[in-house]
Amino acid sequence: MSPPMPHDSDKGKIEATEIGQLPAVKPAVQSEWPLALDLSHHLSVESRSREKSLLKLSTSYLTGDSELLSLAAGLPSVSLFPIEKIAVSAPTPKPATAAGRSEGVWRGDGLLSDLNQLLMEKDGKAKGYTNYDLSNALQYEQGTGAKDLLKFVKEHTKIVHNPKYSDWDCILTGGNTHAMETVFRMILNPGQGFIVEQYGFPETFEALRSLQIKLFGVEVDDEGMRADSLRELLSTWDVEVRGLERPRAIYLVPTGQNPTGATMSLERRKAIYEVAVEQDLLIVEDDPYYFLQMSEYVPGSDFQTVNVPKLNSEFLQTLVPSMLSIDTQGRVIRLDSFSKVIAPGMRCGWITSSARFIERILRHNEVGLQFPSGMSTAVLHSILQNSWGQEGYLDWLVNLRAEYTSRRNALLCAMDTYLPKEFCHWVVPSAGMFVWIKVDHTKHPHHHRGISAIEVELFHASIANKVLILPGAWFKVAEADATGVYFRATFASVSPENMMTAIKRFGEVLNCAFR
Secondary structure, three states, rough: OOOOEEEEEOOOEOOOOOOOOOOOOOOOOOOOOOOOOOOHHHHHHHHHHHHOOHHHHHHHHHOOOOOOOOEEEEEHHHHHHOOOOEEEEEEEEOOOOHHHHHHHHHOOOOEEEEEEEEEEEOOOOOOOOOOOHHHHHHOOOOOOOOHHHHHHHEEEHHHHOOOOOOOOOEOOOOOHHHHHHHHHHHHHOOOOEEEEEOOOOOHHHHHHHHOOOOOEEEEOOOOEEEEEHHHHHHHHHHHHHHHHOOOOEEEEOOOOOOOOOOOOOHHHHHHHHHHHHHHHOEEEEEEHHHEEEEEOOOOOOOOOEEEEOHHHHHHHHOOOOHHHOOOOOOOOOEEEEOOOOHHHHHOOOEEEEEEHHHHHHHHHHHHHOOOOOOOHHHHHHHHHHHHHHHHHHHHHHHHHHHHHHHHHHHHHHHHHHHHHOEEEOOOOEEEOOEEEEEHHHHHHHOHOOHHHHHHHHHHHHHHHHOOEEEHHHHHHHOOHHHHOEEEEEEEOOHHHHHHHHHHHHHHHHHHHHHO
């Protein structure tokens, strides 16, 4: 492992490294924690070669001199933007003092108490409004994203995760798909190996393969990636046999994993992190379902009645700590998104990591994404900061979690009723939007035909019986990873009535095939 970089203790900046004179960056926050390790040896050739945008640099001359007249920036005139104002109606989340939460229960009675009208107008700040200035939202922005929204997510990250090193920072992204592709390009070179979970989101694998990355799937169980399997893969790595150097990074969805629904316990997360320290690995923590951690499922109970924390402080204590929150060295690159908790069409999220990596992502944004949509960030800021605030956002997340918990319970109730347990098994997900169903193919009358043939047969039979449920083969990283017949079911946007009907139809298919 490379030793930590020397630091300028007076200015808190990071000196240039041997990889190509990276510019100095400063910690975004001051805290009692030490600085992150220098892990810049993990940067890809592409990332090392990126330089600071000269045009973006010109904006630094506009601060501190009110008499300086600029003929530099090629900015369109705000006066010619054909959008004068935007009005948004946003819900006011039920707070901790609402009757249901004060009793510790949620009864499926909605997420909001009333609507709050939000107005954004050009030159709003100059006119004395306190809300978001639409003029800024419609104009070009820095590669970090809108500074007001960025400030909110930094505060949110501090409240929820409280990273254990001082020079962490955040940068806005175009959602987690954009974020992961950016991070992959920052830390991986074509032909390198990369460690992923045995089953995962197909688009993640497709993005990696298009970058010519060789994927190695690690065995998973009910808690996700197994730390012992990860350690064994790395400790027994033979360069001559494998034909390439040992992978230096891993990708995880630790909460409500797609497709398995697995959530890592704190002990599992610590075990994975311990391996990362031992083997000098980076961890890409993709965690869009973090706030959809659920209360316990009780079979036979009313799925519309859900236990909820009475206070937001209690809510935060119920969440399994993130990989970011246990990271003391700056090894974790965390991806967050508003897609699952606000709306995917916003195409906005953020990355949290050490200042070194955030600075490299900024260089990538300057010639790629540029910045997330100003319209989206304006709406998000108006809702999150001007309407809700940090406590109101947590109120929203508590009620949102309760809603998804109710939907999960409805699906599990249907599965308990209609799926044949003698050859079906599933683990109750404690987070996310998915249930992973394992079908015991060895009990199929024609099991000698093999896993793939039986899974395909059941998939097409389900479609013929008017239910679409996705086969496990679609989510495996490699053909050899198929350990059984699996299907993924989601409860995210299906009504309880339709869940019951769909699961009943799937049960009919299984009963017919296995009898």
